[in-house]
Amino acid sequence: MxxxxxxxxxxxxxxxxxxxxxxxxxxxxxxxxxxxxxxxxxxxxxxxxINPGSPYQNGFIERFNRSYRTEVLDLYLFNNLEQARKVTEEWLTI
Missing domain, CATH: 3.40.50 (Rossmann fold)
Known part of the structure; x- marks a missing residue:
């Protein structure tokens, strides 16, 4: 981004x-x-x-990234960005 x-x-x-x-x-x-x-x-x-090469120093975002990857990105095949945003919004509100 x-x-x-x-x-x-x-x-x-x-x-x-x-x-x-x-x-x-x-x-x-x-x-x-x-x-x-x-x-x-x-x-x-x-x-x-954080120190370079030390993602564990930023555990909150690393945990979020892992959860998002396994619970959203790995489960869906998106056709467009809008669809990805919709699924993400639903996931965040659960």
Whole structure:
């Protein structure tokens, strides 16, 4: 996902939940580039990067990724993105 899209999504989340004090992310280019880092700084958010090659340091997202992969992605053959979004939304609300 591009950094601009991530920041827009985080801003929408902040409308409902407020801005966090700190956010933990991996070292992907979408999180290390200026778009993401400048946005976080402008909202007073500290960025905490996990150590490279240490996904266990970000256990919540790793657990989510595994559950999503085994409970959604491995079970369906999607014809389009809208169908994937619908199945994902249903999965998230269960």
């Amino acid at each position: 591009p950094a601009g899209r991530i920041t827009r999504y985080l801003d929408k989340l902040a409308e409902y939940h407020g801005y966090p004090i700190k956010i933990r992310v991996d070292n992907g280019s979408e999180f290390t580039g200026n778009t993401f880092t400048n946005r976080e700084r402008s909202h007073g958010i500290t960025i905490e990067y």
